[in-house]
Amino acid sequence: MATPASAPDTRALVADFVGYKLRQKGYVCGAGPGEGPAADPLHQAMRAAGD
Numbered sequence: 001m002a003t004p005a006s007a008p009d010t011r012a013l014v015a016d017f018v019g020y021k022l023r024q025k026g027y028v029c030g031a032g033p034g035e036g037p038a039a040d041p042l043h044q045a046m047r048a049a050g051d
Contacts, residue, residue, distance in 0.1 A: 016042075020040075020043050020046070
């Protein structure tokens with residue numbers, strides 16, 4: 001089965017989302033400066049939407 005050309009982009013997005021949710025739930029601590037939900041516009045939009 002061939003993987004689509006967008007697979008690396010999708011994986012990066014999924015990894016970013018999973019990391020965000022783990023930090024949000026408190027399972028992962030200590031995002032460095034410039035990292036984490038406060039630094040990413042996607043995470044800011046998700047937080048504003050109530051997630």
